Amino acid sequence: MSRFDGRVVMVTGGATGIGFAIVEELLSEGGAVVLTGHDAVQIRDAAAQLGQQRVVTVAADVRDQAALHHAVQVAVDQWGRLDGLVCAAGIQIPGTVGTMLEADWQQVLDVNLTGAFRAVKAALPALSLAGGAIVLLASVQAHLGKRNGVAYVAAKGALVALTRAMALDHAESGIRVNSVSPGVVDTPLLRQAASRVAGADQVEALVAGWAQAQPLGSARGRPCMPRDVARAVLFLLSDEAHYISGADVAVDGGLGAKLAL
Ligand SMILES: NC(=O)c1ccc[n+]([C@@H]2O[C@H](COP(=O)([O-])OP(=O)(O)OC[C@H]3O[C@@H](n4cnc5c(N)ncnc54)[C@H](O)[C@@H]3O)[C@@H](O)[C@H]2O)c1
Numbered sequence: 001m002s003r004f005d006g007r008v009v010m011v012t013g014g015a016t017g018i019g020f021a022i023v024e025e026l027l028s029e030g031g032a033v034v035l036t037g038h039d040a041v042q043i044r045d046a047a048a049q050l051g052q053q054r055v056v057t058v059a060a061d062v063r064d065q066a067a068l069h070h071a072v073q074v075a076v077d078q079w080g081r082l083d084g085l086v087c088a089a090g091i092q093i094p095g096t097v098g099t100m101l102e103a104d105w106q107q108v109l110d111v112n113l114t115g116a117f118r119a120v121k122a123a124l125p126a127l128s129l130a131g132g133a134i135v136l137l138a139s140v141q142a143h144l145g146k147r148n149g150v151a152y153v154a155a156k157g158a159l160v161a162l163t164r165a166m167a168l169d170h171a172e173s174g175i176r177v178n179s180v181s182p183g184v185v186d187t188p189l190l191r192q193a194a195s196r197v198a199g200a201d202q203v204e205a206l207v208a209g210w211a212q213a214q215p216l217g218s219a220r221g222r223p224c225m226p227r228d229v230a231r232a233v234l235f236l237l238s239d240e241a242h243y244i245s246g247a248d249v250a251v252d253g254g255l256g257a258k259l260a261l
């Protein structure tokens with residue numbers, strides 16, 4: 001018997017990076033998954049890579065409430081239930097308050113923060129029937145400031161606060177809500193961020209340097225990989241975490257414990 005046998009989980013931003021690793025881990029532990037994303041090519045590639053019966057892919061931009069309601073309906077139509085929701089969709093646009101266009105600020109908040117609000121809104125009715133669990137992907141940047149990323153830092157900080165508020169609101173319905181705050185994880189998002197601050201030939205060195213800044217990164221000689229984050233997410237979704245709600249779990253290799261002097 002696997003931990004997620006008979007369980008159904010919806011993952012936003014599930015086609016790449018951390019979201020995709022969560023999908024893979026859920027499938028390997030017996031779960032069924034509704035994989036959602038906004039990019040048709042990414043979704044098609046993810047589906048081809050997974051090639052499984054227990055996953056359905058649904059094109060759903062987290063800025064589109066109706067599309068998210070449809071994705072939940074697909075889960076209910078296909079498997080008759082929804083036990084979990086993971087909000088992994090996220091984007092970064094750099095900038096300070098001085099340099100950033102308001103439209104870019106709005107876009108980062110719309111996808112990272114309001115996107116989670118919309119996905120939870122869509123999933124709540126089905127989750128409350130199953131007594132389900134929600135996990136939001138926040139960031140070490142929710143807890144520690146980073147230069148030139150005001151919108152992302154603000155959105156991630158708000159996600160951690162939203163986690164606590166929702167944990168209180170939905171406890172009576174048997175729904176647990178937690179967040180996970182990754183540090184530096186080797187994904188397309190991270191590599192895009194690296195390519196914005198360094199030339200293409202410097203990306204590898206920059207990613208390695210960021211990984212080394214995490215105490216476990218330098219100790220283990222490798223960056224945090226999406227699967228390392230996925231394991232924490234699966235724990236929070238699972239019955240092993242049945243008394244945990246309103247918590248944030250750091251998967252940052254000790255980065256948040258470090259004084260950067
Ligand atoms: N990589 C890191 O170091 C790191 C660190 C902390 C937090 N995170 C968070 O983890 C989550 C996953 O990021 P990742 O690093 O795997 O990057 P990623 O770019 O691989 O994943 C982000 C996913 O979100 C999807 N997405 C973007 N806009 C969307 C929209 N409007 N609607 C639906 N989906 C959309 C993308 O298509 C992609 O699949 C994000 O929330 C990110 O902020 C990442």
